[in-house]
Amino acid sequence: MKNFGRDARWLTHKIICAIRVICGLFGKRADCSFTTMKRAVIMRASLEAIIAQAEREYPHECCGFIIGRAAPDQAAGDEVRPITNIQNRMHAQDPAAFARDARTAFLMEPKEHLAVMNEIDRRKLALRVVYHSHPDHDAYFSATDRAQACSFDPAEPDYPDTAYIVLSIRLGKFVRAAAFAWDGTNQEFAETALEIA
Numbered sequence: 001m002k003n004f005g006r007d008a009r010w011l012t013h014k015i016i017c018a019i020r021v022i023c024g025l026f027g028k029r030a031d032c033s034f035t036t037m038k039r040a041v042i043m044r045a046s047l048e049a050i051i052a053q054a055e056r057e058y059p060h061e062c063c064g065f066i067i068g069r070a071a072p073d074q075a076a077g078d079e080v081r082p083i084t085n086i087q088n089r090m091h092a093q094d095p096a097a098f099a100r101d102a103r104t105a106f107l108m109e110p111k112e113h114l115a116v117m118n119e120i121d122r123r124k125l126a127l128r129v130v131y132h133s134h135p136d137h138d139a140y141f142s143a144t145d146r147a148q149a150c151s152f153d154p155a156e157p158d159y160p161d162t163a164y165i166v167l168s169i170r171l172g173k174f175v176r177a178a179a180f181a182w183d184g185t186n187q188e189f190a191e192t193a194l195e196i197a
Contacts, residue, residue, distance in 0.1 A: 039193040040163035040179035041075045042066055042129060047196055049080040051167060051174045054133035058172045060102035061085055065116050066129035066165075075197035078128065081116045084109040105144065106132050129179075131165040139168040139178035141189050149189065157182045157189075165194065 046066050054062045063085050068078040086109045087102040098107070120127055130149070134140070141164065149157045149164060160182050168175040179194035 038161070038163060038181045039195055040129060040165060040181065041195045041197055042165075043075045043078045044196050046075070046078045046080050046129075047177065050082075050131050050165070051177070053080075053082050054167045054169045055172055055174060057085070057133070058169050059135045060088070061104070061106040061133050061135060062167075063106040063108055063130075063132040065127060066131065067116065067120055067125045068128050070126040075128075075195075081119075083112045083116070103135055104137075127159055127162050129163050129165050130159065131167065133167040133169050135169050136171070137168065139166045139176045141166060141178075141180040141191070145180075146189055155187060160184070163192070164189065 050062075050064065050066075053064065056062075062082065064080060064082040066078050066080055068075065085102050085106040087098065087100070087105045087107045090098040090107055091101045098105075117127075119125070132145075145164065145166070147154070149159075152158050164180045165177055166180070167177045177194060179192050180189045181192040182188075183190045
């Protein structure tokens with residue numbers, strides 16, 4: 001019963017996926033797309049916090065979450081939850097399975113990740129943003145980023161109502177942040193507006 005909220009969200013997501021498939025059989029896929037493009041709205045303090053983390057963790061990728069109210073256009077009260085990137089540890093333990101190190105990849109520490117998901121359930125909040133940095137690269141949504149965002153089902157994101165922010169950090173300094181959201185009509189991530197409240 002402890003994981004009911006997370007399990008319920010997963011089940012709801014799978015039901016929506018099934019409805020989309022059924023609608024697709026009748027040629028109404030676009031009409032059944034419950035997830036539309038969303039804009040990313042975060043507080044200035046949240047942006048400053050994730051920029052500081054990304055610069056501090058350079059030359060490695062940083063990662064984490066921004067949690068808060070469910071309403072996508074209400075950033076007030078956002079809270080940043082940095083998560084440890086364990087990619088270097090996993091690369092050292094098994095370089096064949098984890099070919100890249102933390103300079104070009106991130107893997108969230110599972111216990112920290114789960115703790116944030118439990119906090120969201122307990123406090124009845126929403127996972128508003130998943131973020132990570134690209135050291136010495138542009139702020140774009142890579143094929144690897146997409147694969148991680150769609151880890152349960154390659155055709156649907158794990159968190160369809162969540163925005164993804166990628167920060168470009170070059171030579172240890174912030175260059176640009178870009179936001180990406182799931183476009184339910186095109187079944188793909190696309191860059192979307194990043195608004196600072």
